[in-house]
Amino acid sequence: MDKDSLMPHVTIQHFPAALTAEQRFRLVEQLTAAVQEAFGVEERVVSIALVPVPPEDWDAQVYQPEIARRGGQLAKEPGY
Numbered sequence: 001m002d003k004d005s006l007m008p009h010v011t012i013q014h015f016p017a018a019l020t021a022e023q024r025f026r027l028v029e030q031l032t033a034a035v036q037e038a039f040g041v042e043e044r045v046v047s048i049a050l051v052p053v054p055p056e057d058w059d060a061q062v063y064q065p066e067i068a069r070r071g072g073q074l075a076k077e078p079g080y
Helices: 021-039 055-073
Strands: 009-014 047-052
Touching: 009 021, 009 055, 021 047
Parallel strands: 009 047
Antiparallel strands: none
C-alpha cells in the first residue's frame, strides 16, 4: 500500500439514528466529495465510519476524549 492510499479517514460519532439507505448514501457521497476537494485526493482513498453512541455514553466516549480534550484540534466546536 502506498502512502496516498492511507488517507483520509472520517469518523462521525452520533446518537443512534435510523437513516434511510438514501440518507446514508447522500451523507457518504457528500462527505466524500468534500474530503476529495479539500485534500485533493481520489475517491478511492477516502473512508468514512458512522459510529452510533448511546446518549448516556456520549460524555465519556465522545465529549470528554474527542471534544473537551482536543479543543485546539477542533475545526468546529459544538454550541453546547
